[in-house]
Amino acid sequence: MSGGAGGSEQPEERQRFPPPGKSLPLSTLGQNGLLRALVQGAEPPAGDEISEELQRAREEWEAVEEIQSGLGGTPVAAAPISFREALQFFQAAELGECRRKVRAPRRRRGLAALLRFLFGPPRLQPQLRGEQELALAMAQCALDDNESVHMRILQTIYKKLTRSRLGCPRYGAHWEELGFQGTDPGTDLRGTGMLALMQMLFFVMDPQMLPLALDIFKLSQHETQEFPFGIMSVNITRIVLQALREERLSRECNRRQQVIAVLNDLYAAAFLRLYRVWKWEHKTIADSCFLLKELELSIKRKPKQLLKSLEAFVSRGPTAEGADPPSPPSPSSRELSFTGLCDLEGEPRLV
Numbered sequence: 001m002s003g004g005a006g007g008s009e010q011p012e013e014r015q016r017f018p019p020p021g022k023s024l025p026l027s028t029l030g031q032n033g034l035l036r037a038l039v040q041g042a043e044p045p046a047g048d049e050i051s052e053e054l055q056r057a058r059e060e061w062e063a064v065e066e067i068q069s070g071l072g073g074t075p076v077a078a079a080p081i082s083f084r085e086a087l088q089f090f091q092a093a094e095l096g097e098c099r100r101k102v103r104a105p106r107r108r109r110g111l112a113a114l115l116r117f118l119f120g121p122p123r124l125q126p127q128l129r130g131e132q133e134l135a136l137a138m139a140q141c142a143l144d145d146n147e148s149v150h151m152r153i154l155q156t157i158y159k160k161l162t163r164s165r166l167g168c169p170r171y172g173a174h175w176e177e178l179g180f181q182g183t184d185p186g187t188d189l190r191g192t193g194m195l196a197l198m199q200m201l202f203f204v205m206d207p208q209m210l211p212l213a214l215d216i217f218k219l220s221q222h223e224t225q226e227f228p229f230g231i232m233s234v235n236i237t238r239i240v241l242q243a244l245r246e247e248r249l250s251r252e253c254n255r256r257q258q259v260i261a262v263l264n265d266l267y268a269a270a271f272l273r274l275y276r277v278w279k280w281e282h283k284t285i286a287d288s289c290f291l292l293k294e295l296e297l298s299i300k301r302k303p304k305q306l307l308k309s310l311e312a313f314v315s316r317g318p319t320a321e322g323a324d325p326p327s328p329p330s331p332s333s334r335e336l337s338f339t340g341l342c343d344l345e346g347e348p349r350l351v
Contacts, residue, residue, distance in 0.1 A: 080159060081152040083202045087260070089149045090138055090194070098193070101140040102133060124250045124259075131259040132244065139195040139241055143186035145170060153197050154185065160204035161217050161229075179220055179229030188234055196237040202264045203233075208314050209268055216275045225278060227285050232292075236270050239296045248300045252307065266303055269310035270295050 124132055144150050155167050161178060168174050171183045180188050189196050203213045220229040240263050243249050249266070253259050274291060277283060283291065298306055 079152065080156040080205075081149065081201070083198070083205045086149060086153055086198060086201060090134065090141075090198075095134075095137045095141060098137040098140040099133065102136040122247075122250045122254060124247065125254050125257075128253055128257065128259050132253075135195060135241075135244065135260055135263060138198060139191070139193045141194040143189060143194065143197070150194065150197075153194075153201050157197065157200050157204055160210065161213070163214075175230070178217075179227070179231055179233075181228070181231060185230060188231060192234055192237045192241060195241065196234045199237050199240075199264060199267045200230075200233050203268060203271070206268075212268070212272060212275070212313075216271060219275065219279055225282065225284055227278070227288060232274070232288070233271070235292055236267055236274070236295065239292070239299050240267050240270065242296075243300045243303065246300065249303055252303055265307055265310060266299060269306040270299055272310055272313060273298065273306060 143154070151170070154170075158168050158174070158178065159165070173183060175183055175185045178185075182188075185197075203209050217229050219225060220227050220232070243266075244259075244263060249259075249262055253262050256262055274295060277291060278287075
């Protein structure tokens, strides 16, 4: 503060505020006693005037505090979570209620059992059934505000897609910007549960997949080709999950001796296929039903072909922006009627 009539300011006081016309770093303002008093609603010390710059800084500081505190809701976890750590959590958790909701495959008898044995898809090997059950149980597990791992998964997805270093409130319009239907992404997970968020987590946390995920998210916000990224992701998870239930993926799972890794790779391969068609053929939201129906057929009938396409994409190492255009659709896909997503089981649906 000023001394006598001819006194000068202390050095630290001169450093605390910049000359007129220069911006003041927000971190410096946060440490300043005047701004802290303003944020806390107290009156400023006598002799200190509230400039327009300080008022604006106060509002910005309040916004940061609101984001970091979750707007009075569940406190957000700042530390991101890896897919491996999240998977270990679900492996260690009991998930009793979720496991009880898992529908066991229908047992065939008589002639139906014989025909399936002779001509049907191979059965999943016994040593892999525990991993299959875990995937199905995660799909029955709802997003829980009181579970810190669930919240960290959600926050990590948000930060990676938006490239933000700050967290975000548990509820709000920012989730609509990520392509969910409302202010709570948990309402869009019916039928896919935490498995849908786990696959999104894999997509953004795998170093080889992240560039593809970011390019797809960028395309989803295109002026004319926009689509809801979150809902599209949930629907791809739903198709992959249904293929697992129908034992369409047993051969690949048996070959690799993995289940969840196969599901994740197939999810990424399907998203890559969707991205290529959407981008190069200039698709819009009006085409989403047809494209998802085509993806459903590809995942269930030709999963190996999709996985090879992803493997080739990763081995070349380009970003999705430089990805090759898709191959022409097969004759069978041209015969599909424009129904698509309306025929897929469960919610949500793109409209």
